[in-house]
Amino acid sequence: MAPNTFNVGVVGYGMSAKVFHIPLITSLPELKLYAIVQRHPKPEDDAEKDHPGIKSYRSTEELVKDPAVDVVVITTVPETHYSLASLALEAGKHVVIEKPVTSTSEEADKLIALAKEKKLLLTVYQNRRWDADFATLTHLIKSGALGRVVEFESHFDRFRPEAPSTGSWKTQAGPASGAIYDLGVHLLDQVVFALGLPKKITGFVGIQRQGETGGFEDACTVLLHYDGGVMATVKASVISPEEKQLRFWVRGDKGSYKKYHMDVQEDQLKAGKKPGDSGFALEPKENYGVLTSAKDGKIVSEAYPTIDPPTYVEFYRQLAQALSGQGDVPVKPEQSRNIIKLIELAKESSREGQTLPAKL
Structure with a gap:
């Protein structure tokens, strides 16, 4: 049918x-x-x-x-x-x-x-739940390859020291603007999707570019505190002069996963590549992350292939199923509401200079 x-x-x-x-x-x-x-x-x-x-x-x-x-x-x-x-x-x-x-x-x-x-x-x-690197990381966590996760770092760092010449909502002061609402939304959503909601939050939201006078907050660092000493760090910086940018560094009591480079889907879509085209969403081998494991008292590191992701199409596939009454929506609005509340708390924490309870 x-x-x-x-x-x-x-x-x-x-x-x-x-x-x-x-x-x-x-x-x-x-x-x-x-x-x-x-x-x-x-x-x-x-x-x-x-x-x-x-x-x-x-x-x-x-x-x-x-x-x-x-x-x-x-x-x-x-x-x-x-x-x-x-x-x-x-x-x-x-x-x-x-x-x-x-x-x-x-x-x-x-x-x-x-x-x-x-x-x-x-x-x-919240399309970045279907990034290939994040899908790989969640697979490693669920499989137990990292053991009990104690530190979770997630970065969207760039080297863009000059203020943008043309503005959009992402680069102008105003409601829901700045790095924390643009990139921070993705970072926080991925961490909460993987680890759940935190108990406390510490935020550092501000301006890194010299001479920025428009009030646009171009950087953020947010610490999410969990029970048992577990800590997650999300960071978006515009002053990061690195040859390759760190994306994930997640450490557990059995191993760690370190990943550089961004998911390829955005650049491919911008270049006109479409879902279903050969190579869509597939990461080149030189961009694979590194899985480090503690085995028999030794530390062993090896490249860990990025898994073939369901791709961003999965969002709309799940939506179509929900419209047909065959499942839930791909992202529950309550989850996205909680991310906005965490951003509000992070900004409050940054203004007050203190850690706050994550009361949602």
């Missing part, structure tokens, strides 16, 4: 929509790219020309009035997520929100309550 097909309307036509959502949606037969909201198309940037046959709207208000739309995907700037998601839910549409889910945990709580009231699906695009 042919699968159910669900019409998807995408709000926004920037990089997020073009790179991280539309190629995944169009790769699945259960989902149909039905409509796109693009407020100001240009001759060289027109969703209707790029995707012949779609419905083209200029506002989300128009989109949600279309009875044929089943799912609304919101890819706009974070400060608009709450209002646009509320609009779609009120109109009876299931909703996918690009991360971060909202500017505040209070807004996230309101959306979760509204989705439950309307009996609609609400989920958040």
Whole structure:
């Protein structure tokens, strides 16, 4: 029997929509790219020309009035997520929100309550749960190869000492802006997915670039304290002059896993490679991480092949199943709400200069 097909309307036509959502949606037969909201198309940037046959709207208000739309995907700037998601839910549409889910945990709580009231699906695009290196790391943890994990480091470090010449929400002061809302959301989500919620939190959120006057916080370090002396560190820096950047360093009482380099899917999607193409999401051998094990009193290190990941398509595959009533959403909105609350606590901790209880 042919699968159910669900019409998807995408709000926004920037990089997020073009790179991280539309190629995944169009790769699945259960989902149909039905409509796109693009407020100001240009001759060289027109969703209707790029995707012949779609419905083209200029506002989300128009989109949600279309009875044929089943799912609304919101890819706009974070400060608009709450209002646009509320609009779609009120109109009876299931909703996918690009991360971060909202500017505040209070807004996230309101959306979760509204989705439950309307009996609609609400989920958040935390795509890096399906990074190949993270999938490899979670496999090693679950298999017991590292033993009891005591330290978990996760980094998105770069060497970009000059302030960006053009701004986006990621590089301007404002609601849900800065490194902690951009990269920190991914890092915190992965740690909490792997280890659960912490007991305490210590945050260092600030500015590393010299001469930055706009108030944009370009760096963050967050310590997550767990029972039994377990500590997780997430770090995003723009002043990291390294030939290769550390991504993960996770240590346990039986071994450790150290990994450099970023997952390849983002760069591949930006370059036009699509899910299903040869080599998509597969990491080159020279980028493999190193597994170090304590065996018979000796320390032995070896390259550990990165596993073939389910890829970012898995997010939308699970969404399609949930729409058909055959499973849960790929990312529960409560989980993403908790990440926003952790960010709020990290910023408060940084301002006050003290460790805080992780009361969510």
